Amino acid sequence: xxxxxxxxxxxxxxxxxxxxxxxxxxxxxxxxxxxxxxxxxxxxxxxxxxxxxxxxxxxxxxxxxxxxxxxxxxxxxxxxxxxxxxxxxxxxxxxxxxxxxxxxxxxxxxxxxxxxxxxxxxxxxxxxxxxxxxxxxxxxxxxxxxxxxxxxxxxxxxxxxxxxxxxxxxxxxxxxxxxxxxxxxxxxxxxxxxxxxxxxxxxxxxxxxx
Ligand code: TMP
Numbered sequence: 001x002x003x004x005x006x007x008x009x010x011x012x013x014x015x016x017x018x019x020x021x022x023x024x025x026x027x028x029x030x031x032x033x034x035x036x037x038x039x040x041x042x043x044x045x046x047x048x049x050x051x052x053x054x055x056x057x058x059x060x061x062x063x064x065x066x067x068x069x070x071x072x073x074x075x076x077x078x079x080x081x082x083x084x085x086x087x088x089x090x091x092x093x094x095x096x097x098x099x100x101x102x103x104x105x106x107x108x109x110x111x112x113x114x115x116x117x118x119x120x121x122x123x124x125x126x127x128x129x130x131x132x133x134x135x136x137x138x139x140x141x142x143x144x145x146x147x148x149x150x151x152x153x154x155x156x157x158x159x160x161x162x163x164x165x166x167x168x169x170x171x172x173x174x175x176x177x178x179x180x181x182x183x184x185x186x187x188x189x190x191x192x193x194x195x196x197x198x199x200x201x202x203x204x205x206x207x208x209x210x
Pocket of ligand 1: 012038039040070096097098100101102104105155156
């Protein structure tokens, strides 16, 4: 028996945390055994790599160092949590995954998409999410929300142009893989956003409405 692998993506401030909680409740109500996790992070060692990646620092960070740390964290996360869970029949709900690397390191930083694809194949082999929910919102609206929350991490400190590139790559990937992706319009009220999510969970994975 194999669990299903669901990922949640979007630019900062689109409402990932609130909607992650909603999805978690929906799956629990349907009696599905679930692990909720995040990237970068999700295991003790991968969370240490996350702290390295997010901490603002004076030293200029090499794009290659950032890319390899993302995949190092992911390799550990897959090894210690994601794969064993899926193999045990547990579903995995992950806040960000490799689409974020294409969007942030590829789109935002300008790292070669080919290199990212090579690392994806090395680290994941054929493993890909069964469903990726992309929460989409105009960048300026999301940034405004995100910046009211807390001090900036190393990514949140980037300029609007960076996030425009991130959003563009997310939308492009969603258009390229319509079977795996569902774009959720995060502009309307929370109820309407969650109604879209419920519909997608039913249509794509057969999760019944409560
Ligand atoms: P979070 O704020 O959603 O927890 O994510 C942490 C930051 O890490 C976020 O700004 C996006 C960034 N990130 C990447 O740049 N590449 C990746 O592969 C992942 C998973 C996250």
